[in-house]
Amino acid sequence: MAQHWQELIPIDRYLVTSNGLLHEYDRKVLTFLYQPLIGSTCLSLYMTLWAELEENKLWSESSTHHLLMNLLSINLKDIYEARLKLEGIGLLKTYVKSDESGRSFIYELYPPLNPEQFFLDGMLNIYLYRKIGKNHFARLKRFFSIPKKPLEEDYLEVTRAFQDVFASATPGSLQYMQEHAEDLEAESNQEFIGRQDQKPIQIDTNTFDFDLLMAGLNESLVPQKALTKKVKEVISNLSFLYGISPIEMKNFVLGAINESDEIDVEDLRKGARDWYQFENYDQLPSLINKTQPAVHQVQLTEPKTQEEKLIRYYETTPPIVIFKELSGGVEPSAANLKILEEVMIKYKLPPGVVNVLIEVVLRKTDMKFTKGFVESIASHWARLKIKTVKEAMEAARKEERGFQESKKTGKSTKQKPIRTEVLPDWFDDSGKASVKAVTKDQNTELEAKKRAIEEKLKAFRK
Incomplete structure (x- = not known):
């Protein structure tokens, strides 16, 4: 997955356009229905781009992303992550052009679904229900609806049809229209200001x-x-x-x-x-990130060491990809996928932390992904409130050190791993322990060679 600094830099320019007019009522829909799903940063980005459009105009002036960073008071990485979420939920389309003068973007804003479309969507309404709960969901439905008022039975419709009110054009007026047909048609390089209904989310x-x-x-x-x-x-x-x-x-x-x-x-x-x-015990699915949320990412600079590269990889890769790669390219089973989903939803562990958990479990259980062992670690990390990849790796190291120490002293441990000889490289504190072990082995080998040479010299002198 490409990093944000490869996709976007502050001097990149952008224009804002809109797929039709945005209405004031859209603000309420975005605030109450979309914001719980995408977060306040995404909403702020959308509103800021919207504000750059002049009233009744569909194009903004050209600006740099550095200005956008100052307007929102957030870094470029957060802007990039928010942009992706807006694209994924159907509120934004992005176009890019690169030439000798640099890179420029067009951000095309799309209106949100209307309340009826949203509440009958079949996906977004379920995610919103799970997010805010039954009572608040019912309150929002009341907020965006009005009671139906059926017509009284005593009333009779007397509405006139078009043909009852208007007559057809006379030949003279028809000839006039033909003579001025070009004036009546739209200009070829222009389009009328309007708005099309937004399409609901659709999985390919x-x-x-x-x-x-x-x-x-x-x-x-x-x-x-x-x-x-x-x-x-x-x-x-x-x-x-x-x-x-x-x-x-x-x-x-x-x-x-x-x-x-x-x-x-x-x-x-x-x-x-x-x-x-x-x-799932009367629960509904939640909308979760495929990769580590920006707020819980710690590797913000370009990684240099192996551990920094590993942290960055865990933060930008979905758990299902990590599982597949650690399994030698074998697709995870339905049972494995269900365990992963439960861990992310039930214990609210971010995707990056789940990636560390996957490696720990697979390495220590001879590539078995058993539900009991996974949940024992997941529940422990959830109680420790672990949210970043670095915290998860340190917790795994600490647990392994405790196990090794108790093994030396002969004390039993409550949670004994099934297999301990195969561990991830980062278990040894960034390679420090492994370096010490290698140095010790080298010294022992050197001493043995010295002793062998001395024995040969003694025999030669005799």
């Missing part, structure tokens, strides 16, 4: 194995035509949201088939949600 359908899903379904029960584009989009979103595999998804699809051999989208969503809550 290519990330889900539909061939495997269909292989498990009987064509007579679920025809191929039932998997419409809309159904596939819902299945992809549900798979991402609840971590459902194609094999497991088969049961929900079968349960959502109606009498017309069509898949009822709402039944599909309800079946997946009910299953997830049953499996």
Whole structure:
């Protein structure tokens, strides 16, 4: 993964544009519905970029990112991380151009979903519900809605249609329009100021194995035509949201088939949600970072030592990638993925800390990822309130030193690792202990050689 200093520097210039007009009502939607999911820094960046657009204009003046750093009073790394979150949640699109004069960006702001779209989204509403709780979620629904007022039965609609009010143009006026057709059309290099409805979050359908899903379904029960584009989009979103595999998804699809051999989208969503809550003690999934949050990253400068490079790697790599690389490229099983998800959600450990935990567990248990051992370490680190990679590595070292000392004194330990001879390189305090061990071995070998030479000299003199 590229670092922020490779993607962005303070002298890079940028322009702000908007995909249509942004309304004052959007501020409330962003503040109450989006801010709990993306954080205050992301909201501040969006609002600042929005403020750079003049009233009723769709383009700002050119500025440098150094100005943006001063306006927000945050560093460039935080701006870059906030930008990525805005892009991921659909509020921003970024374009870049590099030439001899330098690098320039265009930040295109997108309006948020309207309240109805958000609360019926099927993904964002669930993440928000998990984040703020039932009571506050219900309060926000009331805030963004009004009671329906049905028409009284005694009232009769008397609205006139277009043709009842207006007449068609006369031949003379039609000729006038043809003569001035060019004036009536829009300029080729201009566009009208307006706004399009924002599209909801959609996970790429290519990330889900539909061939495997269909292989498990009987064509007579679920025809191929039932998997419409809309159904596939819902299945992809549900798979991402609840971590459902194609094999497991088969049961929900079968349960959502109606009498017309069509898949009822709402039944599909309800079946997946009910299953997830049953499996997770009535809890809903949380929206978590794939990599270490910027606030908990400690390696802010370019790494020089091996340990600094390792810390940076753990801070910028998702746990699933770390797990796969430590396993020799083997994909983690569904059970392994579930354990990882539980650790990040249940114990609220950041991704970077989970990366350290993965290496400790795999190294000390002969590449086994057992739930009991993982949770014993995760719960311990959660009680210690470990949030950074450096803290996790130090905790692992401290625990190993305590185990080795108790082993020498003959005392038992409450948590005895299954395997201790294979440990990560960083366990030995940045290589200090290993250097001492190597030096000691070298000295012993040198003494032995000296003694052998002295014995030969004695024999020669005799």
